[in-house]
Amino acid sequence: MLTFTTMNVVGFCSIENLHIPLNPNCTILIKASNGKGKSTILSALVWAIYGKNLKGVSEVTTWEKVRPKDYQGVMVEVFFQKGEHIYKIIRCQKCNIVLEDGAKGKDRLIFMKDNEVVNVKGKNKLQDAINAELGLSYSLFMNSIMFGQGIKRLIQESNSDKKKIFEEVFDLEFLNIAKGIAMQDKNNLLAQANEVERQSAILKKELEANKEAYFDLRDREKGFKEKIKSERRELKKDREDLTKQLIKKQQQLKDEVEQSLKVKIKKHTDYVDGLKSKIKHNRNISGVSLPDFVKKLKIQLDKGHYKRAKESVDIIYKAIINSDKLQEEYEDALGRLDELRTTNEKYKRLQKECDDIASDIADIDEELEKLKQEKLKVMSPKYKEKLKEIRKTLRKVDEDYHNKELELENYNWLINDPLGNNGIKAYLFDSSLDMLNRTLDKYSQVLGFRIEFNIDLGTARKEFFTLIERDGQIIDYDELSGGEKQLVNVAMAFAMNESLTMSKGINLAFLDEIFESLSSDNVEVVTSLIRHTFADKTLFLITHLDSLPLSNTKILQVEKVNGLSSYNLL
Numbered sequence: 001m002l003t004f005t006t007m008n009v010v011g012f013c014s015i016e017n018l019h020i021p022l023n024p025n026c027t028i029l030i031k032a033s034n035g036k037g038k039s040t041i042l043s044a045l046v047w048a049i050y051g052k053n054l055k056g057v058s059e060v061t062t063w064e065k066v067r068p069k070d071y072q073g074v075m076v077e078v079f080f081q082k083g084e085h086i087y088k089i090i091r092c093q094k095c096n097i098v099l100e101d102g103a104k105g106k107d108r109l110i111f112m113k114d115n116e117v118v119n120v121k122g123k124n125k126l127q128d129a130i131n132a133e134l135g136l137s138y139s140l141f142m143n144s145i146m147f148g149q150g151i152k153r154l155i156q157e158s159n160s161d162k163k164k165i166f167e168e169v170f171d172l173e174f175l176n177i178a179k180g181i182a183m184q185d186k187n188n189l190l191a192q193a194n195e196v197e198r199q200s201a202i203l204k205k206e207l208e209a210n211k212e213a214y215f216d217l218r219d220r221e222k223g224f225k226e227k228i229k230s231e232r233r234e235l236k237k238d239r240e241d242l243t244k245q246l247i248k249k250q251q252q253l254k255d256e257v258e259q260s261l262k263v264k265i266k267k268h269t270d271y272v273d274g275l276k277s278k279i280k281h282n283r284n285i286s287g288v289s290l291p292d293f294v295k296k297l298k299i300q301l302d303k304g305h306y307k308r309a310k311e312s313v314d315i316i317y318k319a320i321i322n323s324d325k326l327q328e329e330y331e332d333a334l335g336r337l338d339e340l341r342t343t344n345e346k347y348k349r350l351q352k353e354c355d356d357i358a359s360d361i362a363d364i365d366e367e368l369e370k371l372k373q374e375k376l377k378v379m380s381p382k383y384k385e386k387l388k389e390i391r392k393t394l395r396k397v398d399e400d401y402h403n404k405e406l407e408l409e410n411y412n413w414l415i416n417d418p419l420g421n422n423g424i425k426a427y428l429f430d431s432s433l434d435m436l437n438r439t440l441d442k443y444s445q446v447l448g449f450r451i452e453f454n455i456d457l458g459t460a461r462k463e464f465f466t467l468i469e470r471d472g473q474i475i476d477y478d479e480l481s482g483g484e485k486q487l488v489n490v491a492m493a494f495a496m497n498e499s500l501t502m503s504k505g506i507n508l509a510f511l512d513e514i515f516e517s518l519s520s521d522n523v524e525v526v527t528s529l530i531r532h533t534f535a536d537k538t539l540f541l542i543t544h545l546d547s548l549p550l551s552n553t554k555i556l557q558v559e560k561v562n563g564l565s566s567y568n569l570l
Helices: 038-050 123-134 138-144 159-169 173-258 261-286 290-302 306-373 380-416 424-447 482-504 520-533
Strands: 002-012 015-021 027-031 074-082 085-093 095-098 104-106 109-113 450-455 464-470 473-475 508-512 538-543 553-561 564-569
Touching: 002 038, 015 038, 015 564, 027 038, 038 074, 038 085, 038 123, 038 138, 038 508, 038 538, 074 095, 074 123, 085 095, 109 123, 138 159, 138 482, 173 306, 173 380, 424 450, 424 482, 424 520, 450 482, 482 520
Parallel strands: 027 538, 027 553, 085 104, 508 538
Antiparallel strands: 002 015, 002 074, 074 085, 085 109, 095 104, 450 464, 464 473, 553 564
16 A cells, blocks of 8 residues: 655745645645646645656746745655555755755755665666655656646557556556566577677687698608608518527527537646646656766666666657657647637627627617607697597587577567567556456446547557447547547546556545536536545545535645745645
């Protein structure tokens, strides 16, 4: 339930100071001649709430020029209650009055909830906060709560404005909010999808560049491998040849070794040395001079030592014979020893050759191992792995993009179908308008004609149109007389007010000179509608009529003295 309770006005147009209750639950007849300030009350309320008057003007006329010495600027306070919360709107213009926060009003807008200032920066955002709490835009307020002279009526509004008004009346704004959120989410998702698509394009470009490098390196690697393969073949052949040589040399060494060269050389050396000693000994024996031998032999013979003399001759003879033999044997042994020493040198050479061949074979094996283990400097396997990684990332990115495309499709469906003009909103509009038309249909018995407000769901723009039926004939609004148009406008405003009461529980309405240009019969028609529509509400009714058949009424008498309006509630 939304209940307006009180309004305080200071310095607004011709109003110097006014305190007026907004919830006495009765009809307040505001009576005065033209120019006294009747409509100023309505304008002050609208300006306080929305920052613009009945005609949509934001700046208001002050009473500075009437009483400049007393001028303190404009300030209007409006109190309303919603549920358990109490709200206060304070709007000021050139105001020198010190407000509750200790600062002067100046050109300020203050919004309070339960005596706490709503802290929203910026007048526009603060105005949005007020509208949100009220659940009433300026257009809806003017078409459902305020019916005044010169105010554009619902039937005259553009199709888009009608749509906005009905959305508010029937609490369909949440669909617009939902659609707005969906659109924002869609736009965010679209931005993400575009970024993912950009990443995909970069990855694809990188993939192609790496592919080209990879295939180039692979070709180079192929040539390199063929080169290695050729070198390995040559090295293996050299190794085979060297291995054959080694085996042959090793067999020769084996043969030589089998003859025990070292042992033989030592044995022959010892044998030669022994022969050399024997020869020396024999030479010592046989080396006695002939005179000395003959002298010795003569002495032995003279003494008759014939046997001893014979022994000496035998010894010398044998020594001479042995010496020749030993010399011959020595020379033969010395020759064999030289052969053995020559063979030993040959053995040493073969051993060195075998060692050299084995070293060459070892070098070949090392080279073969290097060739086996050597990695290609161009590293095509590394590029291959990089390609694999890029493809993996690209698959993930493309999958992400595909998922976002699916999400976008869902958002498009949500925005265009359930939240679109052909979706839930169309259904709710149709059913809500049906409720409005049932109210209008109740009025038909009093009006003498039937009004039906519809929406063409078959068109893209979903045009709103009004059917007026009288005596079985459809009449265009423009074909109606001034009085008939006024009746249609009044009926539409009253029906909207009833719909607003049902949806938001509003307790207030203002009717400004609605009886203008109406015949007495039509005055009675409108009076009957007032009794029906505003029986349980506070209704401010501005009229020149002296009497109206309305119960539970109070009169607000308006006078104007020295340019300033005064108000007296009777």
